[in-house]
Amino acid sequence: MQPVTEASNDITQNIDVASPKEIVQLLCSCDVEIFDGWHGYPNIHSNEIIHTIGEIATAGVEILKDPSNNIIVLSGCGTSGRLAFILCRSFNKLLREQGMQECYEYVIAGGDKALFTSQEAPEDDPEAGIQALKQVSQGKRKVLFIGITCGLSAPFVAGQLDYCMDNLDKFTPVLLGFNPLNLARDLPIENWNKTFLQVTKRLEDLCQKHSDKCFILNPIVGPEAIRGSSRMKGGSVTKILLETIFTISHHIRDDKNQSLHIMVQSLLSAYRHVYEMTYSYMDDIAVMIQWAAESLNNNGHVYYIGVDSLATIGIIDASECPPTYSSSLEDIRGFIYGGYTTYKNKEGDISHHVSNGEPFNISINNFQENLIDQLACNDTVLFLLTYQDVCNENDSVTQLTKSILQYTKHIGAIYFTEPHNPSGNTDESTVLSYFKHVAMVTLPWHRIQETISPVFPTLSGTKLYEELRHFVGFLCEISLKWILNAISTGSHIMKGKIYKNLMIDVKVSNNKLYHRAISIIQKFAGCSLEEARCALIKSIYKTDTLTAEQGSAAISKHIDMATTMNKVVPAALLIAVRQCSVHEAIQILNDVKVVSKAILMSK
Numbered sequence: 001m002q003p004v005t006e007a008s009n010d011i012t013q014n015i016d017v018a019s020p021k022e023i024v025q026l027l028c029s030c031d032v033e034i035f036d037g038w039h040g041y042p043n044i045h046s047n048e049i050i051h052t053i054g055e056i057a058t059a060g061v062e063i064l065k066d067p068s069n070n071i072i073v074l075s076g077c078g079t080s081g082r083l084a085f086i087l088c089r090s091f092n093k094l095l096r097e098q099g100m101q102e103c104y105e106y107v108i109a110g111g112d113k114a115l116f117t118s119q120e121a122p123e124d125d126p127e128a129g130i131q132a133l134k135q136v137s138q139g140k141r142k143v144l145f146i147g148i149t150c151g152l153s154a155p156f157v158a159g160q161l162d163y164c165m166d167n168l169d170k171f172t173p174v175l176l177g178f179n180p181l182n183l184a185r186d187l188p189i190e191n192w193n194k195t196f197l198q199v200t201k202r203l204e205d206l207c208q209k210h211s212d213k214c215f216i217l218n219p220i221v222g223p224e225a226i227r228g229s230s231r232m233k234g235g236s237v238t239k240i241l242l243e244t245i246f247t248i249s250h251h252i253r254d255d256k257n258q259s260l261h262i263m264v265q266s267l268l269s270a271y272r273h274v275y276e277m278t279y280s281y282m283d284d285i286a287v288m289i290q291w292a293a294e295s296l297n298n299n300g301h302v303y304y305i306g307v308d309s310l311a312t313i314g315i316i317d318a319s320e321c322p323p324t325y326s327s328s329l330e331d332i333r334g335f336i337y338g339g340y341t342t343y344k345n346k347e348g349d350i351s352h353h354v355s356n357g358e359p360f361n362i363s364i365n366n367f368q369e370n371l372i373d374q375l376a377c378n379d380t381v382l383f384l385l386t387y388q389d390v391c392n393e394n395d396s397v398t399q400l401t402k403s404i405l406q407y408t409k410h411i412g413a414i415y416f417t418e419p420h421n422p423s424g425n426t427d428e429s430t431v432l433s434y435f436k437h438v439a440m441v442t443l444p445w446h447r448i449q450e451t452i453s454p455v456f457p458t459l460s461g462t463k464l465y466e467e468l469r470h471f472v473g474f475l476c477e478i479s480l481k482w483i484l485n486a487i488s489t490g491s492h493i494m495k496g497k498i499y500k501n502l503m504i505d506v507k508v509s510n511n512k513l514y515h516r517a518i519s520i521i522q523k524f525a526g527c528s529l530e531e532a533r534c535a536l537i538k539s540i541y542k543t544d545t546l547t548a549e550q551g552s553a554a555i556s557k558h559i560d561m562a563t564t565m566n567k568v569v570p571a572a573l574l575i576a577v578r579q580c581s582v583h584e585a586i587q588i589l590n591d592v593k594v595v596s597k598a599i600l601m602s603k
């Protein structure tokens, strides 16, 4: 059986021919599975999952008692690592505000470069994971380690979990992912002696022996809207669960009598209110999908511009498009006021240390110096702002908006009003009047307040709002994540990148994607696994006759070759479907351009 995270979602079978508004409706129906679950598997509201969330939050409380000697490490690959980064940044800020030492650390496979561009190869390396964990936890007494891998598959995280289990006196390992445990990846990991499934089984056994020393948190949220695109639901549920866990850890430090079960349920329900509210802005989101699609279809660009954490969500969304849709690094980009000073990643400004510095130039200054003069009418610019941002950056947002308007009319804003007091003020309406379209998003604060007030019986009104300001920030971020995921997904669908609900032009840049590519070819060509594998390898080496060496090379060799190549899987698909030569397949793709059309013509 296929892992749930790699399966095709029945809901989105026709998403490739949907209108912008229909795309948003389909994504909405898919995302509800985060809350309602899928096919009777345990979901985020199941008792055992709520219990585990509470247990991990309690383990967090122990760490927070001595933040100078203890740490909480969040680690993952790609989107999982980027979310680890933004979560650590938020909770460290909360610690600073509470007068405590920072103790959250993120680890991302491939280092800080991977925050902006995909570094897929390091996620296949368990030893690299172990080394990164050793480095970050050196000299610490206790470590709560959260290994995030949506598909229960990343070797980088497998290595770390295994290392934690060898050192249980220091580490409390937690595996966070969204497949049933028996569907964890059971394929060999190069240069290692275990599969992910074996690591999972070891952890499961240990959880039974030491129920307060190791945890597995794996609610099932159903297949992704675009098959395998775990940046979407996988990323959202990662964010929801970890924010819930550590918000609770921070709030029960002083009040142990609270019922953990009620706390967990209340916070999770707040996210559901935000999910419902977000998709009520369907028409606004559809307008922005239409704009972005027009830009991408006319060789234009989409730029997200924002302040602080909303800008970070924008940069993350943009960074996911090249690996997910084989798009160029320039197609969708994100920028942040204050650049690296605000971004606060561990390695600081890395734009000078990398060969292609462009995707690493993230500040508004970079945008103003290098891009604004090149803007054209086929570009879309979306501002990502909160009420507070508009108050703080009023003049510069106004100036920038006016300059952009000289070049393009596709300038919009996703604007989060002040939820506690959404009546607005003059500054706000002046700034917003420059945008051609504004999605005015208002969090349902009253409903949220009703839901979470039993958790904070001594607080109400403004006091509750102030106490939970960081949580309100999380709610805006998840709402924005849903909106931007819809815009970037929708616009690539309308560019013809998707066939049914499948990204055919997937980059073969790591082990997981190599196996996904073979399964796509097998499914659409209706051929055997071996025939699909051969077609893929022929496409990678651009040959109709494979040498013995090519045929039997390690998977990592194929990945090394394929990572920098374009349209490897579409060509392999045509080879398998038409039984044609590599040359002919490439010729068809050059003539037809839109991959999904080329495949359709060949069926």
Ligand SMILES: O=P(O)(O)OC[C@@]1(O)O[C@H](CO)[C@@H](O)[C@@H]1O
Pocket (backbone or CB within 6 Å): 076, 077, 078, 079, 080, 120, 123, 148, 149, 150, 151, 152, 153, 154, 228, 229, 230, 231, 512
């Ligand atoms: O280890 P996970 O979380 O299952 O997968 C991580 C990953 O391979 O998948 C994502 C896209 O599907 C990427 O962001 C990332 O590179």
